[in-house]
Amino acid sequence: MAQCTTDKCNLDGKYEDKCALHCKKKDYQSDKLKGILDDFYEELAQYIYEELSNVNNKKLQDALLNAREEHLKKSHFSYASLLLDDGDEILKEILTDEIIFFGAINFPEIKSRDTFSFFKIFQLFKGLHFDRSTIGFGSINLNNVQIFFQDCTFENDWSIHSYLIIEDVVSKTIFQNCIFKERVSSAAKEHSRDI
Template identity: 30%
Template sequence: MESPCAIVSCGNSIVQDLGECSLHCTKNDYGTDFHNNSVLSMFYDQLVDYILKQVYEISLSRPILSRDDFKAYLLDELESETAEALAREQVIVFDHIYFPERDSRDRFDYFKVLKKVKRCAF
């Protein structure tokens, strides 16, 4: 069984030898993070899950779209006006998240996900 992140209320699995998950661990330069146990792709996946948790578990309003469909929208697997509307009305708070360097050519470029969520607080 993998250990949970050291950050309180975060249930993500840790990045090997860092004690924190890919959202909360300190990042290095792009090349180091890319080759360090896939920190960048793990960050992308955990960021999407973090957004989903904010929308479906913390939000005060009841989402008008299934969690799976909204996830597909965030991952560019679904085009949907309903998903776009849901993304526009959400305020996502990124609390204690350390964003890594990015490369727009990567499949796991998190900026593509952030552009879909119109109202973010850091």
């Protein structure tokens, strides 16, 4: 299978020469039937693992190596299960100090009935920095996780929650140069209205 045609991506280009992270998402049902959503979840976990592998932190690198070695012993290796392993308290503790950068990823729409949830993985981190990404999901509500969206496009209705701002963002904003294609509303009950 050919490699994804997106610059610096080494994943398989299964969907019109793109991987599940970079392919254009259509509607939820067709993406689910084609397997894009399941592939997206695992490829996103792999992307996060690779991003973490580039962090200059010996304690983190040792924890990642140990977690990978343990998970390779299992019959089915999965980056998602490696990151979400409840038994690996050392890795989980280290991740709470990390901010993950998502560059040019096309996030799909998701539903509560899905068996996967990348929000479970997001909850592991101190912060999430989305840059030049397309956002298909309709909100993000993670306690104690700092958020920053830069040059992102929001494809569907977006519901704003109470967010923490990433500390080192100079502009002290959550949405910088973003495009919202549909309605934006506040999810807080006392402020519930269209914006």
